[in-house]
Amino acid sequence: MSQIFDFLSELRENNNREWFNDNKNRYKAALSEFEGVVGQMIASIGQLDDAVRLLEPKECIFRIYKDIRFSKNKEPYKTNMGAYLARGGRKSKFSGYYMHMEPNGSFLSGGIYLPEPAVLSRVREDIDLYYDDFINIINNPSFKQHFPELHGDKLKTTPKGYSKDNPASEILKHKSLYVARMLSNNEVNSPSYIAEATETFRALKPFNDFLNRAIEDL
Template identity: 45%
Template sequence: MLNQAILVFLKELRDNNNREWFHINKKKYEEAKKGFELFIELSIEQIKAFDPNISGLRAKDCLFRIYRDVRFSEDKRPYKTNFGAFVSKNGRKSSYGGYYIHIEPGQCFLGGGCYMPASNVLKAIRTEIFHHPEEFRGIIENSEFKSHFTEMYGEKLKTAPRGFPKDFEHIDLLNYKHYAVSKMIDDKTVISDQFVQEIDNSFKALQPLNRFLNEIVQDL
């Protein structure tokens, strides 16, 4: 179970997002990070049971840093106000589809797939869907999948992507900018025993999408 102290720390950080406060409360951060890292270690074992592609991963391979890169941002707050981990073959920087756990007070969610894929990856995914639209539609319109993830994430192109015919019958499947999904989880569930089961059910439903995407990525 995820420790409630993690949400408490993140709420305090949201209200005091500056280096002085963070330095004074560095021990709280380290304890919260350690708790989240342990939870991700357990989640990896959980996911590995139905997706062996992530075998060999450790939590440290999947966790995102809490420090924000503010060099080119108007928002100069130095810290993220969430803990996030992307469980995927080769870890958080991987091009492979995976499973994402996001912990942020009032904005916790589970998600996965390929978010912001590189241009060559995106083109390869679209090409594969172009040749096998029924297979892909069968995955994202499966009743178990849709019970957890109602729609693909993000905005879509308004016209056909370059290189694909505008009159393609399944053009709606090619217009996504991300091949990723997400679902919100309330804070009460996140700090309960129910969250482990929620992860299991949601990510089992997500696994066919990741399998489809990863068969493409591995051939690049």
């Protein structure tokens, strides 16, 4: 991933339109390299999950251009490359597989991030109804090895309609519900990156399946 990391490292130090335009060919080369990696990941994950199998990289990759209209940080470009592998691509409401490349900040992730209220409500219903199943998934040793904790901002109190004594109370407070495995630069640059990422996402799949069964009913 040398072209990706080299370009992003320099972009971090020169996050302005003039530098970016002067280095547009380097950006295109880095993006092409990333598209190739995403294509390999789609092929690999597609053997585990049919919902991913027919995706195209360009459906999954997020733009590098930032929306700075409502942001205090006016730097125009992201200093990472990311792709979301889920049915429908990067704009999907479904839980999927996220790959993020950034010098000293790469990770693999999955789950639901700031979902629409209807999606979050439906997921909470299933966590409440099938709490034991959910706990068994996130406590599975293979899952724990890759994803030791759940992430996501939480409400201060149990959401309306659920008792504070509900055994699922702490999980139901989540406004986002996702997991992540951080990666070193060496792990991303390793020839075994695709294989290792595939095994990480294999452990993630039951978590995605649980969330998506709820979302499919919408």
